Amino acid sequence: MLLLIPGPVQTRPEVRAAMAQDIAPWDRDFQAVYARIRERIVGVAGGTPGVHATLPIQGAGHFVTEAALRTFVPPGGRVLIPMNGAYATRMARLAREAGRDVVTIELPDTRGATAADILPTLEADPSIGTVAMVFNETGSGIVNDAPGIGAAVRALGRRMILDAVSAFGVLPFRMDAHPECDALVFTSGKCLEGMPGIGFAVARIDRAEACAGNAGSWSLDLTDVLAHARRSGWGSIRFTPPVQAIAAFDVALDLYDAEGGQAARLARYRANADALYDGCAALGLRPYLERQHQGPVIVTIHQPADPRFDLMAFVEALKRRGVLISNFWNTTAPTMRIGAIGALTPDDMRHAVGAIGETLAELLPRAA
Numbered sequence: 001m002l003l004l005i006p007g008p009v010q011t012r013p014e015v016r017a018a019m020a021q022d023i024a025p026w027d028r029d030f031q032a033v034y035a036r037i038r039e040r041i042v043g044v045a046g047g048t049p050g051v052h053a054t055l056p057i058q059g060a061g062h063f064v065t066e067a068a069l070r071t072f073v074p075p076g077g078r079v080l081i082p083m084n085g086a087y088a089t090r091m092a093r094l095a096r097e098a099g100r101d102v103v104t105i106e107l108p109d110t111r112g113a114t115a116a117d118i119l120p121t122l123e124a125d126p127s128i129g130t131v132a133m134v135f136n137e138t139g140s141g142i143v144n145d146a147p148g149i150g151a152a153v154r155a156l157g158r159r160m161i162l163d164a165v166s167a168f169g170v171l172p173f174r175m176d177a178h179p180e181c182d183a184l185v186f187t188s189g190k191c192l193e194g195m196p197g198i199g200f201a202v203a204r205i206d207r208a209e210a211c212a213g214n215a216g217s218w219s220l221d222l223t224d225v226l227a228h229a230r231r232s233g234w235g236s237i238r239f240t241p242p243v244q245a246i247a248a249f250d251v252a253l254d255l256y257d258a259e260g261g262q263a264a265r266l267a268r269y270r271a272n273a274d275a276l277y278d279g280c281a282a283l284g285l286r287p288y289l290e291r292q293h294q295g296p297v298i299v300t301i302h303q304p305a306d307p308r309f310d311l312m313a314f315v316e317a318l319k320r321r322g323v324l325i326s327n328f329w330n331t332t333a334p335t336m337r338i339g340a341i342g343a344l345t346p347d348d349m350r351h352a353v354g355a356i357g358e359t360l361a362e363l364l365p366r367a368a
């Protein structure tokens with residue numbers, strides 16, 4: 001089965017094999033693996049050891065995103081979120097339910113947000129302390145200009161939190177070039193092609209120290225994660241971690257390095273997305289995004305206007321041909337969402353496009 005979804009992604013057999021063992025989290029052998037993973041992640045984030053630290057939160061990406069919002073935005077603090085997709089909406093809800101004062105800017109989900117979109121609001125309201133935003137909007141496939149917005153945030157002396165869950169390891173953003181960024185968050189199961197089960201914040205140590213007491217939650221307090229690492233060692237982790245997923249993640253990082261790191265992986269995903277975009281267009285399907293706004297992570301395609309089209313039936317029929325895509329959509333208009341990430345190549349994508357064509361022919365036969 002080809003898993004064409006934007007996380008959890010198709011993984012390599014070596015990654016899956018690393019899970020086939022029992023592990024004690026406090027075992028010294030495992031602690032060495034885990035401490036090394038944390039260092040490697042700081043490197044992938046373009047951070048500086050001693051300035052930046054990898055702070056884990058077990059579970060799905062939402063948990064670590066909420067932890068970053070709770071930790072780095074004080075209770076009642078005002079946070080600006082550019083709204084142009086499903087994951088921005090989720091971020092706003094996480095912040096609101098944590099009691100933060102959310103200011104939104106509504107933008108279309110068909111192009112990435114830029115500094116020009118947020119600057120007037122940010123300049124007009126000095127009480128906005130933080131801009132929180134999504135890097136790659138996995139709802140539609142657009143890429144928001146996180147480096148450009150970060151520069152604007154820095155110029156105005158504000159702080160930034162970046163949801164890089166579907167971007168980390170692929171879209172360039174170096175923490176050492178973005179001192180305004182308190183935390184960028186991501187998970188094990190997306191562009192680094194590991195198993196799902198744990199999220200990480202790469203955070204500024206000085207900010208984590210300054211923000212003790214903000215979180216209003218022990219489980220989701222990144223300052224406590226930092227304090228624990230200092231107390232018990234960087235190979236130690238609070239509460240029971242998904243040890244097998246962490247062991248697999250170490251192998252996934254080896255494969256990431258062997259492939260050539262960020263530039264090589266971005267090139268492969270870009271080629272995957274191009275193959276999907278061009279292939280679907282050649283089938284007569286209409287991509288949701290104009291070409292110049294199409295990011296490398298997920299391709300969304302308008303559902304055929306034919307009244308016989310039913311997404312669930314389509315996904316099931318496509319699955320019988322060995323290709324699995326999302327059975328839901330979260331763009332403004334009805335779409336099919338097809339992931340371009342994971343251990344997959346442009347040839348896999350062309351194969352998938354062939355299967356999509358056959359499935360459409362089966363379900364929507366032309367009138368004789």
Ligand SMILES: *Cc1c(COP(=O)(O)O)cnc(C)c1O
Nearest residue numbers: 060061062087136138163165166
């Ligand atoms: C996948 C994803 C998340 C986290 O999703 P979870 O289901 O909580 O792991 C957050 N933000 C973006 C942009 C994502 O793509």
